[in-house]
Amino acid sequence: MSSKDDEYDYLFKVVLIGDSGVGKSNLLSRFTRNEFNLESKSTIGVEFATRSIQVDGKTIKAQIWDTAGQERYRAITAAYYRGAVGALLVYDIAKHLTYENVERWLRELRDHADQNIVIMLVGNKSDLRHLRAVLTEEAKSFAERNGLSFIETSALDSTNVDMAFQNILTEIYRIVSQKQIRDPPEGDVIRPERVEPINIQPSTTSDGVRKQCCQ
Amino acid sequence: MESEHHEKSSFWKKNVKSVAGRPSPKRDAKDVKKNPGSTSFQDFQASVSDAWDLDDDEFCVISGLENTKISKKVAHSAALNVLNSHRNTTESDSSLDKKSSKKTNNGPETNKTSRIPGPGRPKPILRINSDQESVENRLERFQILLENSTDLHELCGLSWSGVPAKVRGITWRLLSGYLPMNMERRNQVLERKRKDYWSLVEKYYYVEHDETNRDIQHQINIDVPRMNPSIPLFQQKTVQVMFERILFIWSIRHPASGYVQGINDLVTPFYIVFLQEYLKDDEPFEKCFVDQLSEEQRRIVEADSFWCLSKFLDSIQDNYVFAQIGIQKKVLQLEELIKRVDETLHKHLKEHNVSYLQFSFRWLNNLLTRELPLRCTIRLWDTYLAENDCFATFQLYVCAAFLLYWKDQLMQQHDFQGLLMLLQNLPTQAWTSSEISLMVAEAYKLKVIFADAPNHLLSNNSSDN
Numbered sequence: 268m269s270s271k272d273d274e275y276d277y278l279f280k281v282v283l284i285g286d287s288g289v290g291k292s293n294l295l296s297r298f299t300r301n302e303f304n305l306e307s308k309s310t311i312g313v314e315f316a317t318r319s320i321q322v323d324g325k326t327i328k329a330q331i332w333d334t335a336g337q338e339r340y341r342a343i344t345a346a347y348y349r350g351a352v353g354a355l356l357v358y359d360i361a362k363h364l365t366y367e368n369v370e371r372w373l374r375e376l377r378d379h380a381d382q383n384i385v386i387m388l389v390g391n392k393s394d395l396r397h398l399r400a401v402l403t404e405e406a407k408s409f410a411e412r413n414g415l416s417f418i419e420t421s422a423l424d425s426t427n428v429d430m431a432f433q434n435i436l437t438e439i440y441r442i443v444s445q446k447q448i449r450d451p452p453e454g455d456v457i458r459p460e461r462v463e464p465i466n467i468q469p470s471t472t473s474d475g476v477r478k479q480c481c482q
Numbered sequence: 483m484e485s486e487h488h489e490k491s492s493f494w495k496k497n498v499k500s501v502a503g504r505p506s507p508k509r510d511a512k513d514v515k516k517n518p519g520s521t522s523f524q525d526f527q528a529s530v531s532d533a534w535d536l537d538d539d540e541f542c543v544i545s546g547l548e549n550t551k552i553s554k555k556v557a558h559s560a561a562l563n564v565l566n567s568h569r570n571t572t573e574s575d576s577s578l579d580k581k582s583s584k585k586t587n588n589g590p591e592t593n594k595t596s597r598i599p600g601p602g603r604p605k606p607i608l609r610i611n612s613d614q615e616s617v618e619n620r621l622e623r624f625q626i627l628l629e630n631s632t633d634l635h636e637l638c639g640l641s642w643s644g645v646p647a648k649v650r651g652i653t654w655r656l657l658s659g660y661l662p663m664n665m666e667r668r669n670q671v672l673e674r675k676r677k678d679y680w681s682l683v684e685k686y687y688y689v690e691h692d693e694t695n696r697d698i699q700h701q702i703n704i705d706v707p708r709m710n711p712s713i714p715l716f717q718q719k720t721v722q723v724m725f726e727r728i729l730f731i732w733s734i735r736h737p738a739s740g741y742v743q744g745i746n747d748l749v750t751p752f753y754i755v756f757l758q759e760y761l762k763d764d765e766p767f768e769k770c771f772v773d774q775l776s777e778e779q780r781r782i783v784e785a786d787s788f789w790c791l792s793k794f795l796d797s798i799q800d801n802y803v804f805a806q807i808g809i810q811k812k813v814l815q816l817e818e819l820i821k822r823v824d825e826t827l828h829k830h831l832k833e834h835n836v837s838y839l840q841f842s843f844r845w846l847n848n849l850l851t852r853e854l855p856l857r858c859t860i861r862l863w864d865t866y867l868a869e870n871d872c873f874a875t876f877q878l879y880v881c882a883a884f885l886l887y888w889k890d891q892l893m894q895q896h897d898f899q900g901l902l903m904l905l906q907n908l909p910t911q912a913w914t915s916s917e918i919s920l921m922v923a924e925a926y927k928l929k930v931i932f933a934d935a936p937n938h939l940l941s942n943n944s945s946d947n
Contacts, residue, residue, distance in 0.1 A: 287743070288704040306711035309704070309743045311852060312843035315902050330899070337701055337743045342805035343843060 275319055275328035279439050280350050281432075282380075284372050285357035286365040287336030290391040293422035294357065295333045298432050303422055310335045313347050320433060322440050329436055341375065348380035352443075353387070353435045358406075360390040360419065361398035366406065373413065385442070387416040387435045394421040621646040628652055634663055641868040642922075644861055644915060651759040654752070657867040658790040672786075679785035682731050695734060698741045702729045705746050710856075713768045720772045724780065725749055728788045735792070739802035744844075747851040748795065751863050752787040754856065759783075794867070797874045801847065809846045812878050813839050816846075819882045823928065827889050834898045841905035845881050853884070854910050854918075861915040865922045876929060883924035887917075 283291040292310050296302040299316040310333055319328045332351070334344040348354075356372050358365040369388065376384060388410045390401060403419060410417035416434060420427040624646055627637055637656060645653045655661035662671050691699055706725045710716040728749055733741040754767050760779050761770055772780065800808030817838040821828045831838075844852055849866070851859050862880070869876045888908060895901045910917070 287701060304711060306708040308708055308711065308852070309746075311744045311847050313840065314906060315840070315899075317899050335743055339740070339742045339802075339804075339806070343810075343839070346839070 274326060276325040277327045277440060277443065278330060279327060279352050279436060279443075280330045280332065281353035281355065281435065281439075282347060282351045283331060283333045283355050283357060284344075284376070285336060285355075285389075286359070286362075286368050289336065289357045289359040289362070289365050290422050291336065291355075291357050292333050294355070294389070294391060294420065294428060294431070295331055297422045297425060297428045299331065301425075303425075305423075309337075312340065312343055318432075320436060322433075322437050323444075325440070325444075327436050327440055329432060331432075345375070345379040348376065348384075351380055351384055352439050353385045354380065355387050355389050355431065355435065356415070357389045357391050358401065359392050360401045360406075361392055361395040363400040366390075366401045369409070383442075385416075385435060385439050386414075387418065387431065387438075388413075389431055390417075390419040391422060393419040393426055394424050617646065620644075621648060624649045624653065628656075638868040638870060641864050643865070643919060645864040647758065648763075650755050650860075650864070654755055654790060654863075654867055655786065657870065658793045660786065660789045660793060675789055676782060676785040679731070679788050680781065682735075683727055686734055687727050687730055694740075695730075698733045699726075699730055701743070702726050702733070702741055702746070705743055709746055709750070713856075715768055715770055715772070718772055720780070724772075724784045724787075725753070728753075728784060728791065731788060732792060732795075736795075736799065736802075739799055742802040742806075742847075744848045744852075745795070745802065747848050749787055749791050750851065750856065751860050752790045752794075753783065755860060756783045756786045797871055798877075806847070808874075809843060810839075812846050812881075813842050815878055816842055816881055816885075819878070819928070819932070820885060823882070823931075824886060824889065827886070827892060830893055831901065834896070834901055836898060836901050836905070840902060842881055842885075845884065846877070849877060850880070850884065853908055855913060858910065858913045858915065858918050861918045862922070865918075876925065879925035879928045879932075880922060882928055883921045886924065887921060 283295060285291055287309065292307050292314070293303050295314070295316055296304070296307070299318040312335060314333045315331070316333070317328060317330050319326050321327070332347050334340065334347060354376055356369060356376075358369055360366075373386070376386060388406060390403070390406050406419075407417050416438065418427055418431045418434065420431050422428055620640075623640060627633075627640060628649060634656065637653065641653055641657060652661070656663065660675065661668055703726060706722050706729070707717075709725070715721055725746060729741055729746055732745070733739075757770065757772070757775075758767055760775050760783070761767060775783070795802075798808060801812075802808070817828070820831075820838075849859075850862065854862065866873045866877065888904070891904060892901060895904055
């Protein structure tokens with residue numbers, strides 16, 4: 268229990284959401300294990316992994332929940348939004364429909380997640396340049412309009428994957444540390460009541476992050 | 483949230499839609515009226531017990547109720563009748579088992595360890611030791627049973643502890659209720675069902691789909707290619723298209739659930755078993771090239787997989803309807819069960835904030851196919867299919883036995899992350915049928931312990947409602 272892995276200053280729960288097949292599980296495995304599978308099995312229900320990163324000399328442990336993309340699973344997966352302080356909303360840059368559905372996912376977050384949850388829009392599969400169906404600029408301005416941070420990633424060639432997680436975790440950290448809310452290290456799960464007091468000012472914080480990552 | 487689900491699901495069921503290949507609900511209602519004498523569900527059940535073999539493929543399809551208004555009271559009493567008749571059968575079955583076990587154990591040619599009568603007389607350790615020596619013996623007993631007009635009950639008893647690969651195909655067809663017990667009708671039924679499947683494909687698969695069906699097809703097309711990335715067989719386009727057709731036709735015939743991610747994995751065991759009937763004994767299915775089969779053979783594998791899957795899923799369809807209530811219920815029951823049989827483990831999980839839904843959802847949704855190597859899944863399904871209609875409940879005890887199996891390793895984990903990572907990636911890669919035999923024996927033991935206390939699973943149900 269006292270292993271290095273278990274020592275952290277902050278524990279943040281982050282969910283991965285988005286349509287089926289956009290690469291959520293591969294983003295997770297790339298970030299937590301540096302692994303990628305061209306054909307990875309569909310996620311059933313939810314799956315879980317963690318990784319710790321350093322921000323300002325503090326150890327931040329990210330507890331990441333990967334969810335099934337099919338609509339049928341919503342009733343189950345919605346339970347996993349509880350206590351989440353961040354969400355990576357993923358679409359596939361080569362499949363326009365997955366981008367169109369982003370609005371539905373935002374509604375879902377509004378309905379089920381904490382209202383202060385930090386959301387990052389992630390256009391995955393940026394390696395598929397020749398198949399691009401969603402323009403970077405289009406997604407970027409959509410994100411701006413909706414107060415989301417934005418980044419394009421490729422779990423296949425690793426582009427921006429660490430950056431995406433790093434950015435959202437940093438953003439959450441800034442908000443939390445500003446408010447001087449510390450999660451007691453012995454807790455394994457962030458409890459919703461500890462999360463509620465966090466207030467996010469989208470205009471300032473998400474702008475800051477956007478500048479770092481969307482180029 | 484609970485009421486929201488109810489609203490949504492009832493709204494959804496009322497959504498009247500014609501279902502592919504299914505007689506219209508109106509016609510069904512008329513048929514029922516023709517039988518004014520039937521008063522109980524048992525009567526009805528008895529009167530139609532052969533319907534499957536004759537010309538109907540429907541079992542307990544929720545959407546069949548679309549146009550019928552059924553009062554809660556009637557539904558409740560019908561359900562009770564089913565449960566009672568079921569319980570009676572199970573009771574008489576087990577008493578029968580006791581008798582037959584006594585008899586057979588003294589029988590002349592009896593190999594005590596391999597002759598495990600009735601659904602599961604667990605003697606796992608003995609059986610494992612004698613696995614090798616009893617292989618031929620077992621095969622012979624299967625062959626004798628299969629070649630004569632078969633007694634389903636006896637076949638279930640024999641199959642429960644594993645079916646030899648050579649006779650697995652025909653045994654599974656019989657256990658699924660796809661193939662009639664009556665020898666004389668078998669060929670005729672097979673021929674007709676296969677033809678039926680292919681006319682469904684022609685009529686509904688190769689046509690322009692409406693939006694709902696396009697969504698279904700889209701989801702299936704995303705999932706099928708990534709089912710078993712490490713097995714070359716599943717990378718073949720021919721195989722993938724076969725799966726896509728099976729799943730699509732199943733989905734449009736079961737609109738109350740439609741295709742749900744994970745159901746694709748449930749086709750696999752049937753597909754492999756029926757495919758193996760056309761492979762040489764030592765030919766590994768993993769590398770078999772399906773295009774080398776004749777078209778007729780491929781059509782048989784596909785149609786038979788479809789019908790057996792359909793039958794198999796009937797008893798667990800509530801797992802896949804809106805909000806997956808069947809699974810949610812079973813998760814609660816699993817928790818209740820573990821709390822009773824192993825409080826230490828239960829407390830350990832709870833202390834570290836592990837909720838049963840987090841790990842057992844996938845177990846139940848995919849019937850452990852994701853947790854076990856394929857060869858073990860197939861062995862497990864020998865037992866599932868032998869459990870027949872009791873399989874839905876039995877599956878719960880199997881999950882409990884599976885969890886209990888890992889107790890020592892779980893107790894060594896002292897945080898949420900460690901527990902969940904272990905539960906998500908249980909090291910079963912080296913498992914063989916021995917571990918499955920042990921697990922189902924343990925499950926059987928749990929079932930027997932709690933068979934005398936049938937209310938033990940109800941406490942959560944009642945608090946749930």
